[in-house]
Amino acid sequence: MSDYIIETRNLTKKYGNQASVSELNIHVRKGRIYGLLGRNGAGKTTTMRMLLGLTVPTSGEVRIFGNPIQGNEKKILPRIGSLIESPGFYPNLTATENLKIFAKLRGLDNENYIKRALELVNLPYRDKKLFSQYSLGMKQRLAIALAVMHDPAVLILDEPINGLDPIGIAEMRSFIRELCDVKGKTILISSHILSEISLLADDIGIIDHGKLLEEESLAELEQKNRHYIHFTVSDSRQAAHLLETVFQTRTFKIRDKNNIQLMEMNLPVASITRCFVENGLEVSEAHLCEETLEDYFKKVTGGEGIA
Amino acid sequence: MLNLIAGEFAKLKRKKIVPFIVLLSLLFPLLVVYSSKMGMGNDTSVEFLKGRFDLSYTMMLGYGLVFLEPCLLGILASMLFFMERDNDTFKNLCVIPVTTSRLIAAKLSAVLIYGIFYTLCNFTFMTFFTWILNAGIIYDIGFKLAFSFIFGIGITIATLPVIVFIIYFNKSYLISTLLSFFYAILNWSVLSIVEINLSLVKIINLFPTLCLMNWSSKKMLDRMADRHLLPEAYLLFPSDIWAFVVLGITLVLSLLLMLNFYKKWTR
C-alpha cells in the first residue's frame, strides 16, 4: 500500500479527439493540503470529477485510500466530501431543508450534523430564505457545508473560494487550514488563483492543457522563488572567473556574453562591482532581481501566466 | 431506499403541482357527479340510484383518470426527472453514492404514490359529492376503493411510456407537458378510430391505457347492478391475462429504456 491518500496513474480523459486530461499522475499525501493550480480549461474540474467517479476516465486509474475508485464507490465515497464546480441545490428549499435531504441519504439522522455544518460556514440554521434567494457567496458556503457535513477524512474542493468576499476568503482559508491541521484531514483544492494556492497549499500540482507540469511541495517551490543579482558587463566569462577566484562562489549563471546572474545574496554588491572595474571590466548595470512564484508559473505554463 | 423516496417528496415542497393535483382531484369528481345528477330524471328505484353511483364511478375512471391522469403524472415525472439536471444536484447524489437505477426507482415510486393518491382522492371526493348532492346510492365501497387502488397502479404503469419519451427528449417542462397531452390525445384518437371500425378492436387493447380502461370496464360490469350492453361490446374487453401481459411488457420495456436514456445524459 502506498502512503498516498489520492493517487492517479496515467489518468486520461478525452472528449472526442481532444484530451482534457492526459497522463496525469498526482499524489496527495495524508494530512496535507494539495493545491491543483491551472488556468481556465486546464482540466482541474475534469480531474476532480474522475477522482469522484462522476466521469469515467478514458484510460488510467484513480486510487483513493489505496484502492481503485472504480468498483469501490460504496466504500470510498462516504469518506469523501466534495464540492465540484458550482453549488447544486434545490432552489425551492431552504438551506436546512436542502442539507436534510442529503443528510438522510448519507444516513445522518441527527439534526445536529446539519446545524454544526451550517455554523461552520456561518450560515443561519433553519433560516426561512430559499436557496434561490441566496447570494453567490452564500450558495458557495452552503456547498462547503454539504462537503463537510458528514465529517469526511478527505475533502475535494473545486475552486472553493469562488464568489466569496475578501473576508470570506480569509475565513475560508483559515477554516480549511484548521480542518487540515486540527482534524488531520487530507484536502485537495483547485484554483486558478496562484496567490490563493501559495497561501494555503502544502503541495502544489500545476496543470496546463490537461498535463501535469510540476508537482512539488510549496517549500521546494519557494526555493525556486529566487533572488539574484544581475550584472551586465563587457565580458561575462571574465566576470565569472573573477567571482570564482576572488569571491570563491560558483552560484552564478552566465546568461550570455554580457549578462551574468549571481544567486548568492550575501556578497557585497559594491565590492564585486569595484573588483570587476579594477580588473578592466566595464559594468553597465548591476541590480537586484526577484523571480517570483508567478514568474515561475509563467515559465512552466509556457509564458501565458496564471492569474 | 425509503429515504430516497422521502427525498423525492421533500424536493417537491413549495411546488405548485401538489395543490394543483388535489384541486383537480376535487374538481373533476364534482363535474362527474353533477353531470350524472343532471341526467337522473324521476326514477327513484334503488336499482337505478345504485346505477347512478356506478355511472359516476365509471365516468370518473374512464374519462377523468384514463385521460387526465397520464397527463398529470407525466408532468409530475418531468419535474422529478429534470430536477437533478436543472439544479446540477446529480453530482451531489452521485458522491453519496446513489446509483442511477436507485434514483430512478425512487422517482418512479414517488410517481406511483402520487398516482395512487390521486386515484383515491378522486374516488373519495366522488363519493363525497354523490352523498352531498344526493346523486345516487353509495354502495360497494370496499370493492370500489380497492379497485381504485389497483387502477392507480395500472394507470401509473400505463403512463411510463410518456415518461420514457420525456426522458428521451430531455427538454423543457413545456415540451414534456405537450408530450403528456399528446399521449392523451393519441389515446382518444385510437379509441375513436375503433368506434368507427369495430374490426380494429383488437388493436386498441395493445395500448396500455386503453387496455386498462377496457379491462376496468369489464371488471366493473361483472360487478354492476344493471348490464344493458350489446354483445359486440364484450369484444372490447381484454382477458385478465391479456391486460396483465400488456401492462407487464409496458413496465419492463419502459424501465429498461428509462435506465438507458437517463444514464446517457447523466454521464
Ligand SMILES: Nc1ncnc2c1ncn2[C@@H]1O[C@H](COP(=O)(O)OP(=O)(O)OP(=O)(O)O)[C@@H](O)[C@H]1O
Ligand atoms: N462534457 C464535456 N464535453 C466536452 N468537453 C469538455 C467537457 N467537460 C470539459 N470539457 C473540456 O475539457 C477541458 C477542461 O475542462 P475543465 O472544466 O476540467 O477545466 P477547469 O480546469 O476546471 O477550468 P476552470 O478553471 O474554468 O473551471 C476544457 O477544454 C473543456 O472544454
Ligand SMILES: [Mg+2]
Ligand atoms: Mg473548473
